[in-house]
Amino acid sequence: MDPTVPDLGIDIPEISQIAFVVRDIEDGMDRFGGVLGLGPWEIYRFEPPTLTDTTYRGEPHDYSMILALTFVGETMIELIEPLEGPSIYTEHLDEHGEGLHHVACFAFDDTEAVVREFEEAGMPVLQSGVFGEVPYWYFDTQEQLNGVVFETATNLEAMQEPDRTYPE
């Protein structure tokens, strides 16, 4: 075992979500729906006033996005179109174009403890926010996880109803 690799001792119970950045959410839903049969989608605008406490690289920072969510089996598929402000999504579009962006686990017993473990192991929060009553955190794991961004969130049972669904 390479002694330079952090050892958090966390136990990830599931991959809850796989997320893709797209330039246009309607186009993304049409393409994933047409080719892979994904949908129907629940669509959320992540923006103020419902989106609060947004941070980016450790500082308060305004950004917003539109999300489309569906399930394939037990796995949540998320499409993300960035709206206002620089974010890890616009960074991805600038550097790589559209595509796979992050994986997430929403099933930790103590999510706040997991956030502390990442920070203490040198993987600080890269971007975060609170949507309604649902806090989420992305970690700066690209160096430690071979290029992969990891997200967690908690209290998803308090997620509000979507703004709309597609197809309606």
Add this chain to the structure above:
Amino acid sequence: MDPTVPDLGIDIPEISQIAFVVRDIEDGMDRFGGVLGLGPWEIYRFEPPTLTDTTYRGEPHDYSMILALTFVGETMIELIEPLEGPSIYTEHLDEHGEGLHHVACFAFDDTEAVVREFEEAGMPVLQSGVFGEVPYWYFDTQEQLNGVVFETATNLEAMQEPDRTYPE
């Protein structure tokens, strides 16, 4: 619905696998194990003579790789280190570095029919091969699926024993 988007009419039952390209398989296992607690890993060398019938962009083509597989819940996690020959993995390392590479479904009722549907819809096989008795196909879906490569395979119950496991 955008009429230029292919409509295959397939119904994807699950995301069977999420795959990451890494430069060094041991490093990848150490990192995903240390940070996210993934493992133990089953390791396979995908190379001749067990690997046969390899193609790349429609032509016979030699390439090889080493894989490490583990499960997180129901989702198979795959790390891929390319060995010999240009491949879609070396392309990814050259263009994007390490990171998320593709998603796969191994649970279609009629996988050969799915392969034909992709080809007829203008998403030809990008890379393929047969490992022992397990054929697999990657499709050229990056234009139609917002940058995402999709894979399928069949007969996974005939997969041979791994070359080794890690930790042993």
